[in-house]
Amino acid sequence: MMSSFQGRDILSIRDLSRADIELVLKAAKKMVPVAAGSRRSKSLDGKILATLFYEPSTRTRLSFESAMARLGGRVLGFSGTEGTSVQKGETLADTIRMVESYSDAIVLRHPQEGAARLAAEFTERPVINAGDGAGQHPTQTLLDLYTIWDEKGSIEGQNVTLVGDLRYGRTVHSLTYALAELGAHLTFVSPPTLEMPREILEHVKERGLAFRTAHRLDEVMRDSDVLYVTRIQKERFPDPQEYEEVAGSYRVDEAILRDAKRGLIIMHPLPRLSEIAPEVDRTKHAVYFKQASNALPVRMALLDLILGGGE
Amino acid sequence: MKELRVTPIKNGTVIDHIPAGRALKVLKILGIGDSVTSTVTVAMHVPSRAMGWKDIVKVEDRELESREIEKIALIAPAATVNVIRNYNVAEKRRVTLPDRAVGILRCANPNCISNVREPIETEFVVRSKNPLRVVCKYCDRELEEIVTHIV
Numbered sequence: 001m002m003s004s005f006q007g008r009d010i011l012s013i014r015d016l017s018r019a020d021i022e023l024v025l026k027a028a029k030k031m032v033p034v035a036a037g038s039r040r041s042k043s044l045d046g047k048i049l050a051t052l053f054y055e056p057s058t059r060t061r062l063s064f065e066s067a068m069a070r071l072g073g074r075v076l077g078f079s080g081t082e083g084t085s086v087q088k089g090e091t092l093a094d095t096i097r098m099v100e101s102y103s104d105a106i107v108l109r110h111p112q113e114g115a116a117r118l119a120a121e122f123t124e125r126p127v128i129n130a131g132d133g134a135g136q137h138p139t140q141t142l143l144d145l146y147t148i149w150d151e152k153g154s155i156e157g158q159n160v161t162l163v164g165d166l167r168y169g170r171t172v173h174s175l176t177y178a179l180a181e182l183g184a185h186l187t188f189v190s191p192p193t194l195e196m197p198r199e200i201l202e203h204v205k206e207r208g209l210a211f212r213t214a215h216r217l218d219e220v221m222r223d224s225d226v227l228y229v230t231r232i233q234k235e236r237f238p239d240p241q242e243y244e245e246v247a248g249s250y251r252v253d254e255a256i257l258r259d260a261k262r263g264l265i266i267m268h269p270l271p272r273l274s275e276i277a278p279e280v281d282r283t284k285h286a287v288y289f290k291q292a293s294n295a296l297p298v299r300m301a302l303l304d305l306i307l308g309g310g311e
Numbered sequence: 312m313k314e315l316r317v318t319p320i321k322n323g324t325v326i327d328h329i330p331a332g333r334a335l336k337v338l339k340i341l342g343i344g345d346s347v348t349s350t351v352t353v354a355m356h357v358p359s360r361a362m363g364w365k366d367i368v369k370v371e372d373r374e375l376e377s378r379e380i381e382k383i384a385l386i387a388p389a390a391t392v393n394v395i396r397n398y399n400v401a402e403k404r405r406v407t408l409p410d411r412a413v414g415i416l417r418c419a420n421p422n423c424i425s426n427v428r429e430p431i432e433t434e435f436v437v438r439s440k441n442p443l444r445v446v447c448k449y450c451d452r453e454l455e456e457i458v459t460h461i462v
Contacts, residue, residue, distance in 0.1 A: 012451070091429050114424040114449025118431060133422050135450055199453065 005305035009120045010128045013138040013174045027301035035296040043308040044073035050103035051077035054110045067299040096122045141174040143298040147291040156183035163189040164230035166196040171269045180204045186211040191246045221259040229268045253277035323371040325393040334366035340382045382415045384408040417460045423450035
């Protein structure tokens with residue numbers, strides 16, 4: 001059966017409807033045994049994926065490469081622009097036109113916002129955005145959504161609390177759009193200077209969803225089903241002491257988890273610094289390493305839907 | 312009889328119903344500077360029944376291109392553009408802002424791909440016309456201070 005994904009660009013999570021997202025989540029679930037190597041697949045046999053990483057990103061690149069290999073396909077590309085024609089000043093448009101003839105799909109990580117959208121205009125091949133500057137990283141959002149769905153059984157109606165730097169973090173912005181699309185109840189916890197941008201809150205409101213904002217984590221712990229923790233960066237604060245105080249007040253440790261629901265899951269896009277105490281790793285709440293490993297089945301599902309037509 | 316402060320022109324364009332105080336911005340959009348060879352008349356703070364006060368710009372021997380009209384629409388959404396041929400109004404049209412502003416605005420985000428050497432034109436999606444809100448097609452950011460980013 002032809003899937004609605006065949007040949008499609010994945011540039012922003014906002015290009016995907018609720019039905020699209022649900023299709024990817026279900027396809028990812030089916031990929032789990034293939035991702036673990038316990039079932040073999042040749043569904044992308046003969047297909048070539050180009051991974052163009054204008055800036056290095058070990059995790060994203062390796063998981064795309066592994067995903068392609070697990071499905072019997074092949075990968076070519078570069079990581080860092082050293083020694084490539086990019087360094088000679090070639091435009092992104094020209095690089096894409098060239099790579100088009102070598103591959104069936106293109107995965108692009110680029111330091112500038114909008115690069116993936118530009119790339120998609122210069123090729124008939126599907127383009128998957130693997131991060132464009134401070135812009136979009138839709139496959140990260142898909143694996144976050146998959147983690148919630150897989151752990152909690154559903155996304156609609158879950159109380160999802162996003163905590164940390166909500167102003168600058170692209171991960172939480174894309175996730176918020178998607179969670180609003182899927183009907184989750186959202187709570188935003190951040191210091192006053194790092195609140196979720198107004199236009200994103202307006203969007204959530206337009207979807208007819210109620211949300212709450214808070215400055216303290218302990219106020220919202222009791223009724224959260226999902227706690228999505230992000231890093232607060234030191235450079236956002238002119239005063240180092242202020243940073244220490246703020247970062248400390250959003251730290252997730254055993255003490256704050258005393259109020260938590262039994263089924264609470266804690267997520268983090270990683271790498272983490274001190275915002276989740278190591279003692280939390282041992283609790284049943286911690287799913288952040290699982291979340292990272294979900295990158296593989298999710299990216300496999302997406303590649304299969306786009307290049308193979310899905311199963 | 313009402314005295315005409317500005318005399319009729321033979322051939323050219325009259326841009327009327329410009330919000331008071333914006334005529335100089337219209338001149339800037341039209342690139343009117345030292346090298347202009349025909350007459351340009353500017354009337355500022357003219358009484359207007361519809362607007363209270365308005366500005367008017369008359370440019371002789373020149374008809375505007377559609378991109379220029381789109382740019383004017385960004386700063387004067389109610390303006391009318393009258394094309395004058397042989398003292399008669401040959402065409403009268405209201406400026407309209409398209410749903411997508413192509414090649415007339417520059418993105419304010421220095422890290423946007425539209426600001427580097429790539430073979431593309433800038434493109435903004437018009438989210439709302441009143442108040443005017445536009446979003447860059449590439450980096451998805453809303454453009455603040457639209458007037459200062461007209462190309």
